Amino acid sequence: MTLTIRELHPGLGAEVGGIDLREPLTAEARDELRAAWSRHGVLVFRDQDITDEQHVAFSRHFGNLEVLPERDYTEDRLPEIFILSNVDEKGEILPTDSAAVTFNSLTWFWHTDSCYRAIPSRGAILHGIDVIEGGGGETRFANLKQALAEMPAALRARIDGLKARHNFVWMRMHRDLAPMKPEEAASVPPVEHKLVRTHPDGSQSLYISPVYMERIDGLDEAATRALVEELTEWASRDRFVYEHVWQPHDIVMWDNTWTMHLVMPYDHGHQRRVMHRTAIAGTEAVL
Numbered sequence: 184m185t186l187t188i189r190e191l192h193p194g195l196g197a198e199v200g201g202i203d204l205r206e207p208l209t210a211e212a213r214d215e216l217r218a219a220w221s222r223h224g225v226l227v228f229r230d231q232d233i234t235d236e237q238h239v240a241f242s243r244h245f246g247n248l249e250v251l252p253e254r255d256y257t258e259d260r261l262p263e264i265f266i267l268s269n270v271d272e273k274g275e276i277l278p279t280d281s282a283a284v285t286f287n288s289l290t291w292f293w294h295t296d297s298c299y300r301a302i303p304s305r306g307a308i309l310h311g312i313d314v315i316e317g318g319g320g321e322t323r324f325a326n327l328k329q330a331l332a333e334m335p336a337a338l339r340a341r342i343d344g345l346k347a348r349h350n351f352v353w354m355r356m357h358r359d360l361a362p363m364k365p366e367e368a369a370s371v372p373p374v375e376h377k378l379v380r381t382h383p384d385g386s387q388s389l390y391i392s393p394v395y396m397e398r399i400d401g402l403d404e405a406a407t408r409a410l411v412e413e414l415t416e417w418a419s420r421d422r423f424v425y426e427h428v429w430q431p432h433d434i435v436m437w438d439n440t441w442t443m444h445l446v447m448p449y450d451h452g453h454q455r456r457v458m459h460r461t462a463i464a465g466t467e468a469v470l
């Protein structure tokens with residue numbers, strides 16, 4: 184088996200060919216994929232009709248797996264599988280005001296996954312099962328290493344050394360979602376992360392997750408919102424962003440330590456969108 188790796192965008196993203204994810208991964212292919220994942224930030228595998236068990240088995244090659252704090256959206260049988268879906272158990276499209284649909288709309292805001300943990304996730308692997316066709320539902324990824332490297336000096340000087348408070352419970356209140364169960368809320372207390380992050384290899388990136396950022400060090404509410412907006416606007420410019428247009432059974436795997444992402448808005452009410460995700464646990468704090 185020979186892997187092929189083709190760049191998708193000058194900033195980040197590569198498509199991997201010559202692999203069947205239903206088959207066990209060889210140690211050699213695993214090492215090549217780990218290197219490509221670190222280098223390109225986002226890897227795309229086309230036409231991979233895998234089961235949830237195969238999805239979990241593939242994901243385990245890259246680290247331990249997280250379980251989402253909200254168990255309503257994880258699979259009972261395999262809690263490592265987080266379900267993003269607008270379809271009920273009978274296969275009917277859910278009403279647009281249902282809790283699951285509102286929860287899915289959170290992905291329309293820029294974020295990095297599990298920034299609300301002291302050690303955020305290393306990455307995620309998303310399987311597009313039913314995808315939106317004809318516009319909407321694309322996933323955009325931004326390269327936060329490049330966004331920092333090219334940042335105007337004046338903006339950079341304002342964020343060096345600052346920390347931001349990321350808060351899952353605040354985000355939910357702020358977005359008018361139903362309150363969490365007390366034991367779920369208690370499992371995700373607010374955490375602080377630096378805005379400029381240094382990675383184990385010495386490289387640096389911006390570390391932001393706009394929808395979860397409750398407060399930046401030393402700034403009041405209004406100044407926090409203004410700076411979060413300015414950083415988001417900067418980092419989401421076209422030259423830093425790869426947009427993934429989904430085809431059925433695409434698998435997209437991203438590095439969560441130096442990219443952020445969002446889903447382009449789509450019509451919840453007319454087309455099925457069913458995605459299964461695993462999250463690979465991080466191994467280090469944001470330093």
Ligand SMILES: [Fe+2]
Pocket residue numbers: 290294295296444
């Ligand atoms: Fe996400």
